[in-house]
Amino acid sequence: xxxxxxLLLNQWQGIRGLTYDYLALLSTEQLALRLPFETSQSxxxxxxxxxxxxxxYLRKLETxxxxxxxxxxxxxxxxxxxxxxxxxxATDAQMEEVLAEMPLEEPLANGQPAYEVVMxxxxxxxxxxxxxxxxxxxxxxxIPASWQDEWALSYD
Numbered sequence: 001x002x003x004x005x006x007l008l009l010n011q012w013q014g015i016r017g018l019t020y021d022y023l024a025l026l027s028t029e030q031l032a033l034r035l036p037f038e039t040s041q042s043x044x045x046x047x048x049x050x051x052x053x054x055x056x057y058l059r060k061l062e063t064x065x066x067x068x069x070x071x072x073x074x075x076x077x078x079x080x081x082x083x084x085x086x087x088x089x090a091t092d093a094q095m096e097e098v099l100a101e102m103p104l105e106e107p108l109a110n111g112q113p114a115y116e117v118v119m120x121x122x123x124x125x126x127x128x129x130x131x132x133x134x135x136x137x138x139x140x141x142x143i144p145a146s147w148q149d150e151w152a153l154s155y156d
Contacts, residue, residue, distance in 0.1 A: 051091070
């Protein structure tokens with residue numbers, strides 16, 4: 001694995017680890033929570049989008065072109081924290097395999113350097129962390145210790 005691949009994998013694993021820490025504190029019922037405005041998506045939607053985006057970006061890495069958004073949680077049954085984690089972990093394992101083999105400095109079929117796709121994945125996950133913080137404060141959800149440290153969160 002190249003130094004760049006290892007660096008990006010470490011960044012991904014760090015941000016995804018924070019996602020898992022948040023998810024571990026949720027119940028299935030809490031995934032239905034919404035923010036107090038009409039067009040709010042649910043808390044579960046945030047995890048659905050993170051899961052599908054990572055899967056879709058990974059397919060882009062493998063094929064060199066955007067395949068369209070698709071999420072393995074669609075049609076998978078009742079959305080639960082455990083199911084979300086299972087799907088995310090499968091993508092994480094696949095990503096590790098792809099990064100071990102792919103020269104990230106080289107352009108994909110569409111001309112975009114492969115490392116930029118990994119950066120898009122990381123930025124997308126971080127965007128949703130901002131959304132998750134909104135849910136945390138709005139619904140007084142517990143703050144994971146890792147989020148207290150990483151994002152300087154507290155109820156003080």
